[in-house]
Amino acid sequence: MAVADQNILIIGSGFAAAVTVIHLVQAGIKPATITIVGPGALGAGNAYGCDDKDFRLNVRAALMWIWPEKRDDFGLWAKANITDDPEAVQNSGNFYRRRDFARYVKSCLDTVLADAGAPHNGITHHQQIVTGLGTADSGGWQASLDDGRLITADHVILATGNPTPQWPCRVNHAVMASPATAKLLVQNPWDGRWLDHVTSGSRIAIIGSGLTALDAITALARRNHQAQIYLLAPHGNLPPVQADWVKQGPPIWPKPPRPSKILRRFRSYLPDLPPEDSRWQAAFEELRIDINQQWAALNDDDRRRLMRRLGWLWSRYRYRAAPQTIAAATRLQQSGILDICHARLTAINPGDDTPLRLDLTGAAGEGRCLDVDYVINCTGAGQDPFLASLVTAGIGVADAFGKGLRVTADNQIIRPDGSASKNLLMIGPQMASSLGDVVAASEVSLAAIRVAGNFAEQLVGRGKRHDGGIDA
Ligand SMILES: Cc1cc2nc3c(=O)[nH]c(=O)nc-3n(C[C@H](O)[C@H](O)[C@H](O)COP(=O)(O)OP(=O)(O)OC[C@H]3O[C@@H](n4cnc5c(N)ncnc54)[C@H](O)[C@@H]3O)c2cc1C
Numbered sequence: 001m002a003v004a005d006q007n008i009l010i011i012g013s014g015f016a017a018a019v020t021v022i023h024l025v026q027a028g029i030k031p032a033t034i035t036i037v038g039p040g041a042l043g044a045g046n047a048y049g050c051d052d053k054d055f056r057l058n059v060r061a062a063l064m065w066i067w068p069e070k071r072d073d074f075g076l077w078a079k080a081n082i083t084d085d086p087e088a089v090q091n092s093g094n095f096y097r098r099r100d101f102a103r104y105v106k107s108c109l110d111t112v113l114a115d116a117g118a119p120h121n122g123i124t125h126h127q128q129i130v131t132g133l134g135t136a137d138s139g140g141w142q143a144s145l146d147d148g149r150l151i152t153a154d155h156v157i158l159a160t161g162n163p164t165p166q167w168p169c170r171v172n173h174a175v176m177a178s179p180a181t182a183k184l185l186v187q188n189p190w191d192g193r194w195l196d197h198v199t200s201g202s203r204i205a206i207i208g209s210g211l212t213a214l215d216a217i218t219a220l221a222r223r224n225h226q227a228q229i230y231l232l233a234p235h236g237n238l239p240p241v242q243a244d245w246v247k248q249g250p251p252i253w254p255k256p257p258r259p260s261k262i263l264r265r266f267r268s269y270l271p272d273l274p275p276e277d278s279r280w281q282a283a284f285e286e287l288r289i290d291i292n293q294q295w296a297a298l299n300d301d302d303r304r305r306l307m308r309r310l311g312w313l314w315s316r317y318r319y320r321a322a323p324q325t326i327a328a329a330t331r332l333q334q335s336g337i338l339d340i341c342h343a344r345l346t347a348i349n350p351g352d353d354t355p356l357r358l359d360l361t362g363a364a365g366e367g368r369c370l371d372v373d374y375v376i377n378c379t380g381a382g383q384d385p386f387l388a389s390l391v392t393a394g395i396g397v398a399d400a401f402g403k404g405l406r407v408t409a410d411n412q413i414i415r416p417d418g419s420a421s422k423n424l425l426m427i428g429p430q431m432a433s434s435l436g437d438v439v440a441a442s443e444v445s446l447a448a449i450r451v452a453g454n455f456a457e458q459l460v461g462r463g464k465r466h467d468g469g470i471d472a
Pocket residue numbers: 011012013014015016017037038039040044045046047048056057058059064128129130131159160161162163190212386427428429439440441442444
């Protein structure tokens with residue numbers, strides 16, 4: 001087989017998989033050599049595969065790019081193709097619906113594949129889940145699908161994305177065992193389908209206070225929800241609203257990078273202003289510019305040390321909210337429907353007068369119960385069982401936080417003996433523990449460009465551009 005005909009299997013079907021296809025094909029890889037395995041429309045994934053019109057991108061359009069040299073492409077596409085969303089336009093930028101971003105990704109994919117021309121303009125997409133991966137006799141990989149099929153490939157790219165969130169507490173067996181109560185627990189709210197079943201008189205507990213919680217609140221507000229919504233979070237702070245920040249260059253970081261120095265730089269660089277202020281947010285964005293270089297220079301212990309001290313600030317201010325969602329939450333809070341409870345959920349039990357009774361622990365350690373009809377898990381925290389199986393199988397190594405697999409700066413999976421696997425790569429948010437701040441769509445695009453550049457060099461012998469793209 002000619003090297004250019006080597007097969008590439010992409011496991012996962014979200015944005016990471018779609019941009020990888022786009023950049024691989026633009027780098028000269030034949031579409032017919034690419035196979036995708038993953039549910040749903042290619043490009044939608046957990047992040048953008050939602051129908052609800054209140055689930056919005058949390059950054060303005062110009063930050064949702066596939067090509068760094070065409071950062072306004074989505075904004076231009078949106079102006080030409082989105083005609084039913086006047087609310088997208090806000091003072092701090094245009095915040096479109098996530099489902100519309102999925103449409104944009106599909107249109108880019110269609111164009112790139114069409115440009116690749118016959119007879120190789122079709123990729124293969126199996127809407128299954130990969131349950132296992134092992135080495136094939138050929139020296140490549142063999143993936144097992146949940147329908148029993150086996151697929152072999154010379155190269156595999158893991159793009160499994162954001163794992164399904166887990167319950168952060170004990171869930172009583174009786175609640176799970178009864179179909180009547182099990183359906184009242186929404187473990188993964190990202191696709192928004194649960195909203196079709198909730199009536200406006202249902203008492204709802206939302207677990208977590210991040211962007212997913214805000215999406216849920218916004219969608220309930222639009223549906224004119226009347227009954228109490230309890231938002232359960234130990235600190236109870238909602239994310240700050242995105243301002244119209246404009247960042248300058250990065251700060252000068254102290255050398256050599258150490259957790260204490262990085263922490264001090266954050267403290268000294270952020271101005272003494274509210275986090276909602278555009279100057280504060282601009283400073284935060286400037287700190288992000290070179291943060292991955294700082295991260296790369298730390299060993300595992302230092303990374304854990306840094307996150308113990310900086311993690312709260314990072315998770316609270318890195319992920320800011322679309323203005324529309326904060327406005328909806330404020331409205332519901334003012335009307336008394338949204339009740340923010342500073343409490344941790346410890347157990348979900350069957351209720352007496354309501355289907356569910358929640359055990360909570362308050363800020364001072366005091367216990368209390370809450371009776372509700374639905375519980376929506378908006379914590380976003382989960383473990384990917386497939387990636388865990390690769391650790392068990394000795395194919396990869398767990399990262400410093402036990403969340404994903406260790407990867408090199410070139411996205412290659414690191415084996416237990418420390419060597420890098422040249423034909424097993426990863427793209428997407430699961431690389432965060434290894435590479436740092438790589439969760440955003442734009443960072444995923446950069447990773448796809450890097451991987452495509454390396455493939456092109458390896459498989460079709462074309463040179464790399466400075467940004468990881470390919471010289472024509
Ligand atoms: C709800 C949500 C909203 C977000 N909004 C934004 C935003 O507005 N802006 C931004 O920049 N970033 C946002 N992000 C960050 C997001 O991580 C990236 O932008 C990017 O979309 C990640 O794409 P992905 O394909 O890696 O992950 P995902 O979107 O999680 O998709 C992964 C896909 O792989 C599939 N899969 C998983 N395991 C397997 C398996 N074993 N076999 C086959 N298929 C599998 C999943 O079913 C899913 O379809 C958001 C993330 C989430 C979760």
